[in-house]
Amino acid sequence: MAQVASLTLLHNDDARPIIEAIMADNPGVRVLDMPGCVKLDRDMELVVNRASVEERLGRTWDPQEIHLVLVSMAGNLDEDDDRFLVGWKH
Amino acid sequence: MTIQIKTIDLEPKRQTFGHIARRLGGDKPASRYQEATLDVQATANFHYKPLWEAEYWQYDTRKTAVVMEDWYKPLDPRQFYYAAYNIARANMNQAVERNFSFIEERGLIEKLSAEAKAQIERGLLPMRHLHWGSNMNMTEITQRGYGTAVTAPCIFSAGDHLGMAQIISRVGLELDGQTGVSLDRAKETWLGDAAWQGARKLIEDTFVERDFFQLYVAQTLAVNGVLFDMAYKHADAAWRDGAIPVAMLTEFMSDWRAEESRWSDHVVKTVASESDANKKLVSEWARLGRFARRMRRAKRPRRARVRSVCRSNRGDKHYGASRFAHASAQ
Numbered sequence: 001m002a003q004v005a006s007l008t009l010l011h012n013d014d015a016r017p018i019i020e021a022i023m024a025d026n027p028g029v030r031v032l033d034m035p036g037c038v039k040l041d042r043d044m045e046l047v048v049n050r051a052s053v054e055e056r057l058g059r060t061w062d063p064q065e066i067h068l069v070l071v072s073m074a075g076n077l078d079e080d081d082d083r084f085l086v087g088w089k090h
Numbered sequence: 091m092t093i094q095i096k097t098i099d100l101e102p103k104r105q106t107f108g109h110i111a112r113r114l115g116g117d118k119p120a121s122r123y124q125e126a127t128l129d130v131q132a133t134a135n136f137h138y139k140p141l142w143e144a145e146y147w148q149y150d151t152r153k154t155a156v157v158m159e160d161w162y163k164p165l166d167p168r169q170f171y172y173a174a175y176n177i178a179r180a181n182m183n184q185a186v187e188r189n190f191s192f193i194e195e196r197g198l199i200e201k202l203s204a205e206a207k208a209q210i211e212r213g214l215l216p217m218r219h220l221h222w223g224s225n226m227n228m229t230e231i232t233q234r235g236y237g238t239a240v241t242a243p244c245i246f247s248a249g250d251h252l253g254m255a256q257i258i259s260r261v262g263l264e265l266d267g268q269t270g271v272s273l274d275r276a277k278e279t280w281l282g283d284a285a286w287q288g289a290r291k292l293i294e295d296t297f298v299e300r301d302f303f304q305l306y307v308a309q310t311l312a313v314n315g316v317l318f319d320m321a322y323k324h325a326d327a328a329w330r331d332g333a334i335p336v337a338m339l340t341e342f343m344s345d346w347r348a349e350e351s352r353w354s355d356h357v358v359k360t361v362a363s364e365s366d367a368n369k370k371l372v373s374e375w376a377r378l379g380r381f382a383r384r385m386r387r388a389k390r391p392r393r394a395r396v397r398s399v400c401r402s403n404r405g406d407k408h409y410g411a412s413r414f415a416h417a418s419a420q
Binding site: 013035058 | 098100
């Protein structure tokens, strides 16, 4: 059984472009709406691409800004200037 | 005893306003930019038709020759609404304040050569009048334009120009020991110095432009794209030993220009690509129109001025902005 990589984000105006970017870039992502937050699950790997978020946000975005709206995560973190990735492939 | 914590998910009846949902094609959460922009301007049920320009309604798409099927197509890629705009500008202004105190503490303007001070007074300070004119133009587009998507960023831009005029004024106050005499002299330069009359005529002629999108093209492509870039990007050599302090004190303008052109270029591009007729009109206004011709006339004396002050004897006949910087560096 595949392990689940997951990000839980606040559900607010700041996080919405990130959520949309994740949904666009991760085929098969499962979205669980909860009061005040959104849990995004996907088998093995979940990625947030800087370029996709910037496109929706209309300004430059540093992947580290995700921490302002990040509630919880599952998976090993792999992070660079262009993306924020949680996954189990190591 | 076990305590079970339960959460109740209250599903909101609506995610956004009805008029936004119709735009988005469904009841989805909308960004604040979308909610503050889309279809905000009134379009119907006006009670009083204006007595002035009786052929038009208050908001009327016929106030420009370009035709858009939907004036909410040219959206702002920066997604500025009131809060986002103010937060962005407050951050930029913090940098301005820091740069001014840096320059003041070290007396970097006081220590400049008399020649550099004279150059800044004559070449930079009159720009505040150009900014004031640009403020007038953007305000005019706001009141004559159609659709909040276009008009809201225009009033932000108008505010930016007032702010930049104030920054220039503060540079003047640094030059003259906070007395304001340099600003009075710079106004005389703006009104009387032959070198500035091309730029002054250009901006004053745009004041009477009635077609709001033609005015938009003139302001963003001609005034912003040529005159401001020339003053803030290509004139470093003209300020002599003052190049670095001036670059610091006008950092706001460089940042603003890089950011605003993302929006203004996008708007011009969107309107031009709507139809062949629009493209023809916009190209005409941008390149072959009377503003561009006037612009070439406006640039000539300014370039000549900086060159003559710098005692350049080169007789080149090129009017490009890079030549301007090159010539003044001689």
